[in-house]
Amino acid sequence: MLKDLFHKKRKYATLTTQELAERRDNIPEGIMTKCKKCSELLISREIEKHLQTCPRCGYHFPMNAPERLASTLDEGNFTEYDQGLTSVDPLRFDGYPAKIEQVRTATGLMEAVVTGEGAIGGHPVVVGVMDSRFIMGSMGSVVGEKITRAIERAIERRYPVILFSASGGARMQEGVFSLMQMAKTSAALNRLSQAKLPYISVLTHPTTGGVSASFASLGDINIAEPGALIGFAGRRVIEQTIRQKLPDDFQTAEFLLKHGMIDLVVHRKEMKQTLSKVLDMHAGGVRHGSRSAL
Amino acid sequence: MAADLHFEKPLTELRAKIEELRKFTEEKGIDFTDEIVKLEQKAIELEQSIYGELTPWNKVQIARHAERPTTLDYIRGIFTDFIELHGDRTFGDDPALVGGIAKLDGIPVTVVGHQKGRDTKENIFRRFGMPEPEGYRKALRLMKQAEKFGRPVICFIDTPGAYPGMAAEERGQSEAIARNLLEMAGLETPVICIVTGEGGSGGALALGVGDRIYMLEHAVYSVISPEGAAALLWKDAAQAQRAAETMKITAQDLYAFGIADGIVEEPMGGAHKDPTATVKRVQEQLVSAVRELLLQSTDELLESRYQKFKAIGRYQEVSNEPLKHNA
Ligand SMILES: [Zn+2]
Numbered sequence: 001m002l003k004d005l006f007h008k009k010r011k012y013a014t015l016t017t018q019e020l021a022e023r024r025d026n027i028p029e030g031i032m033t034k035c036k037k038c039s040e041l042l043i044s045r046e047i048e049k050h051l052q053t054c055p056r057c058g059y060h061f062p063m064n065a066p067e068r069l070a071s072t073l074d075e076g077n078f079t080e081y082d083q084g085l086t087s088v089d090p091l092r093f094d095g096y097p098a099k100i101e102q103v104r105t106a107t108g109l110m111e112a113v114v115t116g117e118g119a120i121g122g123h124p125v126v127v128g129v130m131d132s133r134f135i136m137g138s139m140g141s142v143v144g145e146k147i148t149r150a151i152e153r154a155i156e157r158r159y160p161v162i163l164f165s166a167s168g169g170a171r172m173q174e175g176v177f178s179l180m181q182m183a184k185t186s187a188a189l190n191r192l193s194q195a196k197l198p199y200i201s202v203l204t205h206p207t208t209g210g211v212s213a214s215f216a217s218l219g220d221i222n223i224a225e226p227g228a229l230i231g232f233a234g235r236r237v238i239e240q241t242i243r244q245k246l247p248d249d250f251q252t253a254e255f256l257l258k259h260g261m262i263d264l265v266v267h268r269k270e271m272k273q274t275l276s277k278v279l280d281m282h283a284g285g286v287r288h289g290s291r292s293a294l
Numbered sequence: 295m296a297a298d299l300h301f302e303k304p305l306t307e308l309r310a311k312i313e314e315l316r317k318f319t320e321e322k323g324i325d326f327t328d329e330i331v332k333l334e335q336k337a338i339e340l341e342q343s344i345y346g347e348l349t350p351w352n353k354v355q356i357a358r359h360a361e362r363p364t365t366l367d368y369i370r371g372i373f374t375d376f377i378e379l380h381g382d383r384t385f386g387d388d389p390a391l392v393g394g395i396a397k398l399d400g401i402p403v404t405v406v407g408h409q410k411g412r413d414t415k416e417n418i419f420r421r422f423g424m425p426e427p428e429g430y431r432k433a434l435r436l437m438k439q440a441e442k443f444g445r446p447v448i449c450f451i452d453t454p455g456a457y458p459g460m461a462a463e464e465r466g467q468s469e470a471i472a473r474n475l476l477e478m479a480g481l482e483t484p485v486i487c488i489v490t491g492e493g494g495s496g497g498a499l500a501l502g503v504g505d506r507i508y509m510l511e512h513a514v515y516s517v518i519s520p521e522g523a524a525a526l527l528w529k530d531a532a533q534a535q536r537a538a539e540t541m542k543i544t545a546q547d548l549y550a551f552g553i554a555d556g557i558v559e560e561p562m563g564g565a566h567k568d569p570t571a572t573v574k575r576v577q578e579q580l581v582s583a584v585r586e587l588l589l590q591s592t593d594e595l596l597e598s599r600y601q602k603f604k605a606i607g608r609y610q611e612v613s614n615e616p617l618k619h620n621a
Contacts, residue, residue: 084612
């Protein structure tokens with residue numbers, strides 16, 4: 001399983017720095033990792049085997065985009081879109097190009113989202129996976145454009161769309177351009193909806209701000225990972241505004257489920273199977289009045 | 295009398311001095327005419343230099359000015375027969391976001407907008423123009439109604455942002471904003487948006503997906519407030535002035551970026567110096583935009599609205615070809 005991951009991941013590499021970075025990323029910091037929830041000292045490889053979840057308590061560690069693709073898509077089946085789409089510096093924001101360069105090297109990714117097409121349980125699908133290591137998974141012009149193009153391609157091919165969000169929100173360094181990506185991606189989802197194609201939003205830790213307030217909340221089906229932080233405003237800002245302490249489970253996936261904002265909370269180990277089932281349910285598209293229903 | 299802004303102080307002081315000399319001339323019979331003429335000339339120059347070179351931060355201050363016209367001021371001044379409509383039909387009515395039906399130059403339209411207060415009491419009631427999900431859902435309900443009855447939609451944008459509260463989160467602030475973005479993109483009727491003061495982040499954008507986006511001359515539109523940006527960038531909200539410059543948030547910036555379609559000029563010193571003149575200019579802009587957009591078919595309208603937002607963003611592209619990674 002782990003070996004597969006290594007093999008698969010190398011397939012995404014197109015930059016030499018990327019390959020280097022990926023290798024470095026895959027060397028565990030230590031052989032042991034302490035679970036952030038149950039404090040159990042775990043063998044790092046064990047956590048990886050469990051798709052970056054704690055085998056003891058089920059705590060979900062962050063999962064990066066290549067790992068997500070590898071664990072979600074059918075083997076050997078991913079065509080990446082728009083890998084050459086990269087950020088510029090529209091505001092001439094101090095330190096932004098250097099920051100981009102640095103995270104590119106550190107993550108091996110070109111941007112905070114990877115988009116493309118593949119299959120899940122044999123069902124063709126357009127996917128987008130955000131990676132919170134890339135400037136907090138923030139959405140700037142490139143993220144907005146890649147997601148929009150991916151949705152447009154899904155409409156052309158008549159494929160369903162699945163977007164895995166993991167983002168702190170709009171990318172401040174691109175100012176109002178980032179803000180407008182919320183409108184752009186949502187407008188593309190409107191077209192997808194008009195085309196009667198399903199969109200599944202998978203909200204992972206964290207999904208906040210401008211991403212939460214755009215495409216991540218607009219799924220025909222919204223699925224969240226256990227314990228994921230999901231919300232619009234930051235906890236501290238809210239506490240300062242209302243001058244009261246917020247409950248511990250505030251803005252967690254479970255909190256959102258309780259308040260009717262998401263359809264279900266799914267453990268990462270069951271995610272692929274759940275998605276596959278949902279896709280199966282939407283394949284074929286039987287309409288009333290048609291004999292094929294029988 | 296409008297409260298003065300800090301950067302206006304030299305001008306206010308000079309004006310007071312001129313007034314004093316006038317009084318002297320009248321009361322004591324001493325002739326200061328020459329001095330007054332000189333000082334008035336100086337006042338004009340000073341006015342030009344202060345208002346002609348407003349910094350982004352000065353604009354933020356003007357955009358937030360307590361006496362700046364609010365959405366209801368525009369509504370009363372621009373439209374006739376306004377009927378305010380209330381409630382989201384699900385939970386409540388949000389006073390931070392107002393809406394209703396009215397006539398614009400004889401054309402029935404739907405109007406929605408953020409509503410700030412004039413004083414502390416009113417601002418507490420209006421939540422400083424920061425809507426909860428109900429506000430956005432009311433706006434959407436009214437917009438869908440406009441679509442059904444073929445009325446153009448006018449959106450007045452003036453908010454520090456969506457309200458950051460516990461109840462707002464519980465009732466889906468994110469979903470309410472997101473839903474408006476999606477629905478407005480497909481609304482089968484002309485939508486005209488105008489940022490009259492503060493265009494604060496997603497809470498502003500939730501009324502901002504339209505065929506035209508106008509901004510008042512000193513309005514601002516940003517992904518995060520200058521204070522918020524400063525806190526993140528330099529861990530110091532007091533650096534807001536610096537952040538206002540860095541973030542490129544003025545109407546002039548947005549026009550240069552191709553995001554704003556036009557700028558409505560304000561009276562010297564800002565809209566609050568002459569609300570009547572401001573309202574009239576906004577009215578002219580809205581009337582001409584509505585008349586222009588009504589000529590377009592629904593398909594044309596929706597396609598150009600989509601392309602308008604699709605075109606926003608700056609990036610570079612190494613290659614268009616999808617890269618194959620199949621083994
Ligand atoms: Zn654990």
